[in-house]
Amino acid sequence: MTLTATTLPVDDPAIAALRGVGAKVTSARVRVLQQLRAAPGPLTHRELLDAVQTPGGMPVDRVTVYRVLDWLVEQQLAQKAADQHGVFRFAAAQGAGTHDTHVHFRCATCGGVFCLKDAPPPRPRLPKGFRLTRMDVDIQGECARCARAH
Amino acid sequence: MTLTATTLPVDDPAIAALRGVGAKVTSARVRVLQQLRAAPGPLTHRELLDAVQTPGGMPVDRVTVYRVLDWLVEQQLAQKAADQHGVFRFAAAQGAGTHDTHVHFRCATCGGVFCLKDAPPPRPRLPKGFRLTRMDVDIQGECARCARAH
DNA sequence: AGGGCCAATGCAACAGGGTTGCATTGGCAA
DNA sequence: TTGCCAATGCAACCCTGTTGCATTGGCCCT
Numbered sequence: 001m002t003l004t005a006t007t008l009p010v011d012d013p014a015i016a017a018l019r020g021v022g023a024k025v026t027s028a029r030v031r032v033l034q035q036l037r038a039a040p041g042p043l044t045h046r047e048l049l050d051a052v053q054t055p056g057g058m059p060v061d062r063v064t065v066y067r068v069l070d071w072l073v074e075q076q077l078a079q080k081a082a083d084q085h086g087v088f089r090f091a092a093a094q095g096a097g098t099h100d101t102h103v104h105f106r107c108a109t110c111g112g113v114f115c116l117k118d119a120p121p122p123r124p125r126l127p128k129g130f131r132l133t134r135m136d137v138d139i140q141g142e143c144a145r146c147a148r149a150h
Numbered sequence: 151m152t153l154t155a156t157t158l159p160v161d162d163p164a165i166a167a168l169r170g171v172g173a174k175v176t177s178a179r180v181r182v183l184q185q186l187r188a189a190p191g192p193l194t195h196r197e198l199l200d201a202v203q204t205p206g207g208m209p210v211d212r213v214t215v216y217r218v219l220d221w222l223v224e225q226q227l228a229q230k231a232a233d234q235h236g237v238f239r240f241a242a243a244q245g246a247g248t249h250d251t252h253v254h255f256r257c258a259t260c261g262g263v264f265c266l267k268d269a270p271p272p273r274p275r276l277p278k279g280f281r282l283t284r285m286d287v288d289i290q291g292e293c294a295r296c297a298r299a300h
Numbered sequence: 301a302g303g304g305c306c307a308a309t310g311c312a313a314c315a316g317g318g319t320t321g322c323a324t325t326g327g328c329a330a
Numbered sequence: 331t332t333g334c335c336a337a338t339g340c341a342a343c344c345c346t347g348t349t350g351c352a353t354t355g356g357c358c359c360t
Contacts, residue, residue, distance in 0.1 A: 173307095174307065174308070176307095176308065176309080178308080178309075179308090210309090210310095211309065211310050211311075213309085213310075213311080213312095214308080214309055214310070217308080217309085218308090221308095236317085236318090
């Protein structure tokens with residue numbers, strides 16, 4: 001029996017999001033994004049790899065999952081942050097298309113990323129002759145849910 | 151020539167802190183803690199390993215540095231947290247959790263670190279239930295001397 | 301001052317997350 | 331349908347961090 005394996009539901013919001021950025025809609029991308037959106041919290045690469053392997057379907061290479069994840073972050077469809085063990089966790093991006101004029105709060109426990117309304121700190125005044133190329137602000141702590149769970 | 155290599159200044163605050171927890175005062179522990187205390191910000195294992203190797207002195211094994219660091223955290227003399235790249239960074243424990251987040255500038259060319267007295271970063275407003283544990287501002291660029299040298 | 305116990309060290313090998321190079325496949329547009 | 335080029339699979343690699351075990355060296359005790 002040959003089922004038309006490539007036929008995907010066009011109305012799937014994950015697929016719509018992928019088409020929205022004008023990129024190739026591939027099986028790996030769709031499956032990873034679907035899992036991210038269905039998950040209750042940020043997932044590790046390992047968890048996603050397991051989740052994406054369906055018994056009947058084609059297996060997905062772990063490198064592909066890494067690349068899809070980084071690509072989703074690039075496209076602002078996902079967020080990436082290290083958890084307290086130093087392992088990256090990924091989550092579906094919250095507000096679609098919200099731009100980068102804000103800072104992120106990183107929960108050191110679950111690895112979740114939260115957007116803060118505050119504006120990023122102003123560009124500091126540097127001593128004469130100094131040149132600034134990059135500024136990273138790392139705000140970490142514990143989110144409400146993890147704090148409650150103790 | 152045999153200089154009394156093990157003679158260490160007893161008045162060194164790092165050594166005093168080590169004696170304070172009633173533990174063996176070893177060369178590796180002293181050197182790591184001194185570096186942690188002298189550093190302008192949290193350091194990675196790699197940075198500490200480099201800092202601890204003095205040209206004339208005995209080399210220190212990387213595993214020892216790992217063990218010393220974990221031991222310092224156990225003794226509450228240091229704090230450990232993963233940075234946004236998933237690498238652990240260590241900082242000397244500060245009395246009573248003072249968040250003295252002063253900004254430092256790192257020259258990408260010569261690796262020098264400069265403390266900026268200018269900008270005390272404003273503490274961001276967090277959603278209800280959120281707890282802030284650390285805030286690091288990492289500014290990269292080129293210092294005046296390297297920019298001039300080209 | 302010297303001896304001895306046991307923690308701390310050094311070394312080697314391992315483990316796991318993440319990356320890179322390259323040949324092949326498969327989406328999508330012409 | 332054809333063809334281009336991005337996306338994939340695969341293998342090998344790098345880096346951070348850990349574990350087992352033999353040896354060394356702090357520190358206490360006499």
